[in-house]
Amino acid sequence: EGKSYLRQAGLHSDKMIEGFSMLTERVRQNGSRIFAQLAHGGRQSLVQGVRPAAPSFGMPDLIYKVVPRSMGVKEILKAIQDFGSAALRAKKAGFDGIQIHGAHGYLVNEFLSPYFNRRTDEWGGTPENRFRFLKRVYESIRESVGTDYPITIKLNVSDHTPGTDIPIEEVVEQATHLVAMGIDAIEISCGTLAYSMFHSSRGKVPVKGFSRTQPILMQPLASFLLNRAFPEENYTFEEAYNLWASSYIKPVLGDVPLILVGGLRTFQTMEPIVQEGKADFISLSRPLIREPFLVKKWQEEREGENGNWRIPTCLNCNKCYVGVANHKALTCNEQQVF
Numbered sequence: 001e002g003k004s005y006l007r008q009a010g011l012h013s014d015k016m017i018e019g020f021s022m023l024t025e026r027v028r029q030n031g032s033r034i035f036a037q038l039a040h041g042g043r044q045s046l047v048q049g050v051r052p053a054a055p056s057f058g059m060p061d062l063i064y065k066v067v068p069r070s071m072g073v074k075e076i077l078k079a080i081q082d083f084g085s086a087a088l089r090a091k092k093a094g095f096d097g098i099q100i101h102g103a104h105g106y107l108v109n110e111f112l113s114p115y116f117n118r119r120t121d122e123w124g125g126t127p128e129n130r131f132r133f134l135k136r137v138y139e140s141i142r143e144s145v146g147t148d149y150p151i152t153i154k155l156n157v158s159d160h161t162p163g164t165d166i167p168i169e170e171v172v173e174q175a176t177h178l179v180a181m182g183i184d185a186i187e188i189s190c191g192t193l194a195y196s197m198f199h200s201s202r203g204k205v206p207v208k209g210f211s212r213t214q215p216i217l218m219q220p221l222a223s224f225l226l227n228r229a230f231p232e233e234n235y236t237f238e239e240a241y242n243l244w245a246s247s248y249i250k251p252v253l254g255d256v257p258l259i260l261v262g263g264l265r266t267f268q269t270m271e272p273i274v275q276e277g278k279a280d281f282i283s284l285s286r287p288l289i290r291e292p293f294l295v296k297k298w299q300e301e302r303e304g305e306n307g308n309w310r311i312p313t314c315l316n317c318n319k320c321y322v323g324v325a326n327h328k329a330l331t332c333n334e335q336q337v338f
Contacts, residue, residue: 002040002079002107003047006327011036011086017093024094035097035152036090038141040079042107043068043116044194046327053079055110055117055124055133061194062229076123076133079107084140087151097150097184098141100134104156104200105192108134112174113192115161127170131177138181152185152259153178157245160196168248176252187259187283188245198235201286202263203316205232209338213325237316239269246278259283265313267298286314290332 003010010016020036027034043054044064053075054068071079087098102108110116111133117124124130134153141151155178157171175186191200198205207230211222242262250258261283264270270282287294290313297311319333 001048001053002042002045002082004039004041004045004106005324006047007324007329011038011089011093012082014089017089020090020093020095024096028094033096035099035150036087036093036095037099037101037154038083038086038090039101040083040107042105042110044105044192054107056119058116062225063194063197070119073121073123080133080136080140083137084144087141088144091145091149097152098145099187100137100141100151100153102134102156103154103187103189103191105159105194108137109156109159109192112156113159113161113166115159115163115165127173131174134174135177135181138178138183142182147182150184151182152187153183154187154189154261156190156192157188157242157249158190158199160191160199162195168245171245172248172252175249179253179256183256185257185259185281186249186253187261187281188242188249189261190242190245197321198230198318200262201316201318201321202235202241203237204318205230205235206317206319206322206338209319209322209333209336210325212322212338237263239263239265240273243273243278250278257281261285263316267302286316286318286320289320289330290314290334 024034043052043058043066045052046064050066051069052066053071055071057070058068060067090098100108102112111123112130117130119125122129123132138151155171155174157168159166178186189200191197207223207226210226211219214222240263242260246258246260257280259281260273260279264282264284265287273279274282294311294313301311315334317334319336319338320330322338323333324330
């Protein structure tokens with residue numbers, strides 16, 4: 001019920017435990033750890049039809065082209081319970097922890113957002129009420145997995161929505177509450193896929209590739225509309241573009257680690273961020289799509305003391321998104337012509 005994409009993996013059934021158990025065992029054999037990221041797509045779904053569940057009724061966007069409907073209270077409570085059930089399956093499957101996806105326009109972020117959440121009941125209307133869904137999700141997961149199992153969260157520091165954005169002061173309050181509740185780490189990110197996906201992943205805007213999701217006669221119009229909605233000059237790439245929020249969030253975390261994601265490309269940028277205490281962990285996505293062994297190769301290169309750092313990293317072409325939008329497996333499409 002919360003699935004966003006055709007090829008998206010899920011923990012919505014006990015049938016998934018066996019396959020994920022093989023995955024987690026292989027990861028541990030190679031000396032690593034793996035967390036399960038739990039997400040409900042909310043309005044951001046390509047597979048739930050034109051009326052996916054969301055906190056509030058909303059108008060369609062150019063990416064998902066849906067008209068989301070407002071969830072009833074029973075539906076909200078079921079979604080909360082489903083997060084807890086999925087977390088227990090993740091633990092049984094051997095995952096080392098959980099990350100709640102509370103960013104990028106998915107359901108948890110939608111409840112937190114004053115733009116997406118226009119409810120006037122106990123689930124919206126004030127910052128406290130908008131936080132209620134996440135609070136209950138965390139409690140559901142904690143009840144399922146116990147007190148000694150790590151629970152982390154990915155949290156937006158800015159939604160970049162076309163209307164009212166969430167103020168950073170409210171995000172600080174969210175982080176403060178999460179720390180008091182017992183969260184084990186917070187990763188900060190930004191943007192929503194529905195309205196601001198290229199704020200989350202800055203760089204090129206492969207409009208022609210996205211237009212291929214439409215019937216061939218509609219592709220010229222789709223390209224025109226996407227160019228108007230996502231002008232590339234608005235998403236100029238810069239390294240560590242979410243680092244600005246660290247000075248707001250880090251002081252309220254105490255001993256809870258801060259994880260930083262967003263445009264981190266070179267070891268020379270990442271190392272001082274950690275050494276200076278601006279973040280405790282670095283999160284990479286697109287660079288590992290292009291070169292899965294990037295970190296290992298950096299380590300080998302540093303130990304060799306050649307100092308060249310010539311290993312190619314992500315070029316921010318964002319063509320990896322195009323494959324997902326066209327229901328293909330996630331891979332680097334840098335060499336593809338879109």
